[in-house]
Each structure stands twice: as structure tokens, then as C-alpha cells.
Amino acid sequence: MISSFRGSAPSTDPDQLHDQFNDVWGNPRGWRALTIVNHTSIGLRFMVTGGVFFLIGGLMAMLIRTQLAMPGYVLMEPDVYNQIFTMHGSVMMFLFAVPMMEGLAVYLIPKMLGARDLVFPRLSALGYFCYLFGGIILLSSVFLGVAPKAGWFMYTPLSSASHMPGVNSDFWLLGITFVEISAVSAGVELVVSILRTRTNGMALHKMPIYAWYILVMAMMIVIGFPPLILGSILLELERAAGLPFFDTAKGGDPVLWQHLFWLFGHPEVYIIFLPGAGIVSTLLPVFCQRPLVGYRWVVLGVLTTGFLSFGLWVHHMFTVGIPALALGFFSAASMLVAIPTGVQIFAWIATLWLGKPVYHVPMLWLVGFLIVFVCGGLTGVMVALVPFDWQVHDTHFVVAHMHYVLVGGMFFPLMAGLYYWLPHFSGRMPSVRLGRWGFWLVFIGFNTTFLIMHWTGLIGMPRRVYTYDTGLGWDIPNLISSIGSFIMAIGIGTILLDIVLHFRFGQPAKTNPWNADTLEWATSLPPSPYNFVSLPDITDRHPLWKDPDLPHSIARAEHALTTIDHGRRETWGSDPLSGKVREVIHLPGNSWWPFVASVFLAALCLSLLNKVYWGALIATVATLIVLFRWSWENGAHPTAAPDARTQPGEPPLHSRTFDGPGLWGMGVTLLANGTLYLSLLFGWFYLWTVSPEWQVPEQSQLNGWLMLASAVLLTLGTLWMRVIPARLRRGDISGLMGNLGVVTAIGVVQFGTLLWVLLSANLQVTETAHDAVIFVILAYSLIHCGLATICTLLQMLRVHHGYVGEMAPYEPVVVEQLWYYNLGVVWSAYAAIVLFPSAWGGA
């Protein structure tokens, strides 16, 4: 372990060095801008695209409020109204809130950590294009008049083919799943980047508080999104191919969809709120000019919120008919989650109390956040109480509560952050006057709209009704809400005007204009594509307060990792706990692969939407080819890092070690994948236990012995695979290709055996949910076993080409994890679909 790298770089003229860095890290223009993978550009693209989707979602909100302004008023027919409110929720949740917060994190995290980029820049680019194309596909349904119309949580059976035969629901299921690829990939990227790329000395307790929030948020995305991805796949399979997962008559259960949706849906609220709270915890100390009070307590609060939020999902289902004891568990957990949030709020109040707050525009938004979010939190505790929830369920009270939590917890902090980091995006300061007008109009408009909506709900107005009769007492509150929404819209317009004008008239920002403490203000404004020409050592949680000259000494290349003539994009790879540097991570440069892969994925999505299944098959194969080709440019490949030399005193390149970011990336990805698989097993056991018409065939066609043989073969292959990295660690490369060949051969036989199990089972997948679930479990296992076999085959080829070997031993360790994962999948599948039914008493 190396303690300090200060001054290890060759002495070079800083201006010349910046030019050299620009040659390696620079962004191309024109069509080639599609190849950019740099986190600054990708983060900005996420935010701008999210902003456009926000305006579209906001326009839909205005249509809804116009329709409801007066009783009996018909601006839209019921069918159009259904589409608009469904799309308003879907756009705001999936195309604005999550991507916007992820975009901001993608932009900020490397800068705050003293890194030059995220660990998987090409994955960032793929994520962005998936988001863009998925969003466009989803929104196109509005213009085609076939938008989803079953509500943003798409409850079955309303969203099923029997009740909604058109393509409306398909747009949602396929479009949102496409967008979720983006969310999960950004989640993986952020987790690994925060844990492994902090600058030298940035131990966990010196990490910026925002990074803690994003770490928890990203882990929540990784674990929280897969249940919905699975739910969407199952519902689309039901709609397109008739597999009856949610059809009661065939042994399915519509409530399973609710479980899968809210397993995602409730953590989603905190996935949106936590980055917002992270912005608050970052900005308040700056505007109070003192450290955050209770850093450790806040970290505890954030971690606790993240975990507890996974124990609340059933509180969205209190009216479904679940036993009282189970409701009690979830009600208690729902109340409990208010405590860690309360800890954070008290830490903020204490920071305000002990500091000397300066009320710049960002501070207005922070104070607005505190007021609005606390109100939303209090009504949250109210709806956590089962009897109260029964009274207000599906009324405007819940709509008001949700907007107080989400707009208060996400939009207000986002606006604070936007104004705070505006000099980063433009190099200019925002206008104080227009900024204040924007805040007050939004604050007044928001509260006018939603405060009274609690009352509207309490007097009985259900959500999602397209109109209402006069005389129910709803006329005046609705009119006030609608007027408020227009005031809010004027506020948003004012903010937009302010932002546009500031690019032209804003005062140029000086270095660290707010006297902040975190490293993102040590870059130039706006920042260069490589963030820092030299990477500093960190000894304090507030590096810029400790050393105000740091931005200049960084720019003068007085710190580490300043060599660039090798042409590699490099950043530090550090220990997850201590932050001490232990390798140099070399990052991939600009590439067409992410864009091309996302185009094929979009083609796959469109083919499925139009039921052109041969097209879907071609697009799948094309996507796989592109992804494998992309993975080929790695490690010792000529376009990656064929020359492994580093400067004297510097650690080795990550691809020459056994512990690079790819290893961590694979681990976190498998965690997400495992959550999806566990959700599938949950569905299987849930249907066995709860489904009212669960049907088990008298005689199972599933060949248990064959499946056992497949599991044993996989065990053999995994054990053999285990030997390969072990020998590489000892520096023994004898028989490397041969061993990989043997493992590949075992993989092929095992895949064939499992395929035989599936084909010989004679499953009636459209007749019973039982067989349909078995089919999905087997298909899932097959896909993963096939993938591991192909990856092992590619490793063999890479050994042949000299990209993997004694000097670059890292990749087999990454592939090894997939074999372990598959081992868990196949054995648990065997236990679930072969052993469990015979023990339970079924076939």
C-alpha cells in the first residue's frame, strides 16, 4: 500500500500537460459526439433529457388540473384523461425523477471523489441511450393515441390483455423496462465508483456526505428495480404469449403483480428522496459555513432509511385483504422509517442553528424543502396507520401526500442543487432577482395546489376520476388547486427563463464561488473532460476549507498521476475502506459500441411492441454480438492497455491485478440479478401458498433426474473453473487454455442437459401458472448457463490472443463469479421446482 503520491509525476509545463490531457480525454464534435463516454457529458445529457421529460410531464399535469378545475368540465374524454394521468405519473417517476438524480450523481460523484471519471464510462453511455430511446418510445404512444392508461402502477387485471387488449400497456411494460436498464447500469456504476475510485486518503469517514447518500441510493436501485423488471417481463409474457401469471382462473394471482410492483415502488420513493436529502446535507453546511452537525448520525440515518424502506411495500396494499398481523408488521415498519429521516432533519436544523446561514437562492429552496417535506412526512405517518389508510386510500389525500413527499423531497432540493451547481454547467452565476421570483411562485403555487388537496381527499374525492358532479363540496377546493398549479407553472417558467438568461448575462463565476468544502469546486468552471490534471491526497473531510489553494495546485499539476503520454485514461483505484491507492484504473475511451448496442436494444423493444418476433430474434442476436465485441476491447487488448508500464512508485494497472473494478461490477450486477431471481422464486412460493386457484398437475413431466444431472455437471464445471484463477494467483499458467476449454465443454454439455429438461417437460405454459413459472425459471437458468459458457469460451480465445495470461490474469476471476452465481441458481431451481413440490405434496 502506498501512502502518498505527491510529486511522483514527471515535471512538465502545466499548459502543455492540459493540452496533452485534452488530446486523450477530449470530446469529439458532430456525429462523433455520439461516441462520448465521459461522465461530465453523460451526466449533463441525463439532466437535460430529464428536464425535457419533466416539462412534458408538467404539461400533462396542467391538462389534468384544467380538466378538474370545474365540475363537469370536459377538456379530455375519459380515455384520453386515463392516458394522460397514467403518463404523467410514469414520466415523472421513471423519466424524470430517477434519471435526473442519477444524472446529477453521474456528473458530480467523480468530481467529489477526486476521480477523473466513473469506472465504467461506456456503461454510462449505454445507460443514457437506453434511457433516451426508452423514453422516446414510451412518449410516442401519447402522440399515437395509444398511451398506457391503467395508472402508473399498472395493476392487473386492468392492465392485462383481457381488459386492455391494445398496445397501451405494452408501451409501458417494454418502454419502462428499457429505461430500467439505464437505471440499474447507473446504479452498478455508482456503487463501484464510490467504493473503488476515491482519491488517495479519502477513507469512508472522510467521504463527502453526498457520496454516502448516492452509495445507498445506488444500492437501492440495484436491489429495488429488479422486482419490477421481473414483473414487467411476466406481465408482458402474459399479454403477448398467454402465460397466466396473474390470471386467477389458471392459478395465477393479480396480487402478485402488486407485490412485485411495490417491492420496487416503495424503495423507489427513497431512491428519489435520498439524493435530494444528499443535496441538502451538502449545501446546508456551505451556506452555514460550518461542517454538517452529526455526520456519523446522518450516515446511520441514511443507511437505516435505505434498509427499512424495503420493509414497507405492503403499506400500499393495506386494502387488499391481508391478515391483520402482517399489516401490523408493515404498519410498524412504515412508522419506524420516520425516525432515521427525523434524525437527518434534526441534523440539518442543528447545522442551521449553529451556523450563520446566508440566504442565497439555493438556501430558499432548502428552507422550502424543509417545510414541504416535513408536512409530507407527517401525512406519511398518518397513512402508515392502517385504519386511517383505509379511509383515505385512493383519494386525493394520498395524491397530496405523495406530491408533498416527492416534490418536497426531490424537486425542491434538486432546484437548490441546480442553482448551486449552475456555475459548474455554465461558468456563470445565477440571477438573484429572477431566482427568488421563481422560488416564491413555485412555493406558493405548490402549496396552493396540494395543501387543499388533502381536504379534497378527506371529503371523499377519489383519485383518477376524469370529472365530478357539482354539489359534492369538491368545486372550490379543485378550483383553488387548479389556480395553484398555474401559479406553479409560471414559477417553473420563471426559473427556465432565469437559467436561459444566465448563460448570457450571468456574472462569470470565480474559483469556488460559494466557498464550498468539496472537491467538485476544485475543477475549472466549467470543468475539463478529465476533471483534474493531478489527483490530490486527502487528509480531511473538507479539503477545500483546509486548503483553499487546492484548485490552483491541482491545475498546476502539483499532485499525482499526471503522466499522459501513454495515451491511457487513468484514475486511482483505491481501497474501499481506507481510500488508500492500490492500483491505477485505466478507463476505456470514446466508442460507438454503447450507441450501437442501444440502437439494437431499441429495435428489440420496437419488434416486441409490434409483435414482429423474427425481428426481435435478430435484434437480440445483434445486441449480443455487439456486447461481446465490446467486451473484447479490454485488459491487454491493443485498444485498451497493451503497455502495462506505470511511473516509478505508482501501483500496477488494474488489469494486471486480481482486483479491478470489473470484479466489483460483476459482483454488484449479480446482486441485482440475484434480486430478480429471488423475486421469481418469491412469485413461485407466493402462488403455491396464496393463489386461490393454484393448479398442480397430477403427474409432473419434469425430469428430476436429468435436472439433477445438470446441477451436478454445473458443480463440476464450477469446481474446475475455480482451479484456473487459483493457479493464476500462483503464477502458474500451464494448461490455462486447456482448462478453459474443459470448462467450456462441461458448460456446453450442462446447457444441453438443461435444455433437454425444458424441452422434455411438455409444459402447458398457457394453461397453468404452475407450468408458466417453471418455464421462466428454467429459461432463466438456461440463459445464465449459456452466458457463462460463452464467456469462458471467449476467455479461452483471449488467452490464445495473449490478452489474458500471467501478465493480465484478472478476467478469469470476473467470469468465475458468474459460475458461482449459476451454481446457486440451478441448485435452488432444482430445490424449488423438483424437491419442494414433492415435499409439499404436489407433483
Next chain:
Amino acid sequence: MQIPFGLIIWSIWFAALYGSHAVACTIAPPDPSLGIFNWLNASFGLVTLAVVVVLLWLGHRSWKLSRPPHDLDERQVFVTKVASGIHFIAALSTVFVGLQLAFLPPCV
């Protein structure tokens, strides 16, 4: 892993409680006339108690680690104290959610 371990235990306990409640209600639901005094609440109560004891012990252990005579650096003190806090929070959460067993009968 040391930092979130307590809440991982809580999550497993919570999922197991909810899942096994559903399974038990399908296989052998207790007689509703027994109220809260039945085999299921008793079993859940014992498991909850055991989990709370384990969490408190782990929390106490982490706390002791963070104090003298253990000579830890600043980072190690941070990790052990946060881990200790997480264990205690998890114990508190287990007690609070588990308290429902003292008031509500299962399966109805």
C-alpha cells in the same frame, strides 16, 4: 459488510416473519378463538427475542471494539461505531415491529 450487517439480519428476520406467517396460515392456522396466545405467535416471539439478543450482543461487541484499550485509528473507530449504531437500530426495529405479536392474532 460489518457496517450494514445488523440491518441485513433485520431484513432477513422481517422477510422470514412475513413469509412464514403466510405459509403457516396456509398449512396450520391457529384457532382464532385463542387470540394472541397460540403456537405461531409464541414461535415468532421466541425467534424475535433471539434475533434481538443477537443484535444487541453484536452492537455491544462493536461498541467495545471502538473504545480503549483497543488502539484503533480514526477510520476504524468510525466503522466500529457506525456498525454498533446499526446493530442497536436493528435491534430497536426488531422490537418495535415484533411488538405486533403481543397485540394481533395471526391469519385473520
